[in-house]
Amino acid sequence: GGVLPMITSCSPGWVNMIELKYPELLPHLSTAKSPQQMFGAVAKTYFAERAGIDPAKIVSVSVMPCTAKKAEAAREEMCASGYRDVDVVITTRELGRMIREAGIDFNALEEAEFDSPLGTGTGAAVIFGTTGGVMEAALRTVAEVVAGKELPKLEYNEVRGMEQTREAVIDVVGVSVKVAVVHTLKSAKMMLERIKAGTADYQFIEVMACPGGCIGGGGQPVPVDASIRQKRREAIFNCDRTSELRKSHENQEIKTLYDTWLGKPLSEKAHSLLHTHYHAQNR
Ligand code: SF4
Structure with missing residues (x-):
């Protein structure tokens, strides 16, 4: 019963914009x-x-x-x-x-x-900090959960990069999934206009409000320019590469959390604690 494309909801700068300016598209937003x-x-x-x-x-x-x-x-x-x-x-x-x-x-x-x-953290968590990282972390887990086994592919270079809108078709265990990655509010607005026009034929879209994602966030040390964002980006990918665990579903603390307390990912308890609903806002 979900609405496609589904869009990430982890960037509050972006959530503010869709709630204020495009409330009719809120059903696309993930409830996570x-x-x-x-x-x-x-x-x-x-x-x-x-x-x-x-x-x-x-x-x-x-x-x-x-x-x-x-x-x-x-x-x-x-x-x-x-x-x-x-x-x-x-x-x-x-x-x-x-x-x-x-x-x-x-x-x-x-x-x-x-x-x-x-x-305990994973490389998948670290890459949330740069554009494309949420998508890549999700793909690392979704592909293995669907396959039911460990897969050789770990890095999704298809969704990496700094272009403000990127798209890729990813093979997830024989199923083609079309995804897009967007950063900056200007590009997010353009994507929302495409969704309204019915020309965004994606299944999943990652949106980050800030240029480059959180590496360019408004609370980060200043000054920030393209070369500093690039250095932060390299540091993030190095940290991921050298992490012992690189996939969210390999985190034993998270497995224990679900096994002993939350139950299945879609349990009522998990839903009431980890999900929410977004709604139209007035400035
Ligand atoms: S720093 Fe920017 S991209 Fe990161 S969560 Fe905040 S608003 Fe979103």
Whole structure:
């Protein structure tokens, strides 16, 4: 019963635009919450239960490349656990300033592991930070879930690049899936006009509001220009290449979360915590 093409919903700058200017196309938007909001909801429920902490006493803080994430965290409906999914959002630029003000020398800090549960990440998560990365991460998982086995193809160069609108036809276990990747609000608007005109014959579209995706986000350290975005992009792909785990569905913490607590991906519990609905907004 879904509406195609389905469009990603993890970029609040983009979600704001479609809610304000194209509310008639909202049924195309995925109901999945953004990673920030999913993490907050899981932290105040699953993590709270596992750690034996009253969720009322948890303050969840996220560090984001994005100023729009502050307004996203404040959305009325983003409190699936009964408490705000995310209490405080700090941009990377603000965190950088705080680190400098506190005189912390990162190079002199001892290496440490992230806490468990929820401390393990994958290369697929890292590439969310650049245009095409959400699509590539989704394809890595969808192809293997549909095939029911590990596949040799891991990198989807077809969706990488910096052109503001890119498209590709991907073979997913014998089925051709036509996808598009769009970044900047100007290109997103052009894509929405194509959807309205019935000329966007894709199954899935990734949209990021900022140039280059989150590497060019409004909360990132300044200045940002094309060469800095390129360096951030290279760093992201290097980090993915050297990650022990590169696919979301290989993350043991996430498997345990589903196996022991959420149930199947489409369970009522998963839906109520990890999904939401977007609606028309007035400025
Ligand atoms: S693309 Fe921009 S608006 Fe969207 S999540 Fe990233 S930084 Fe925020």
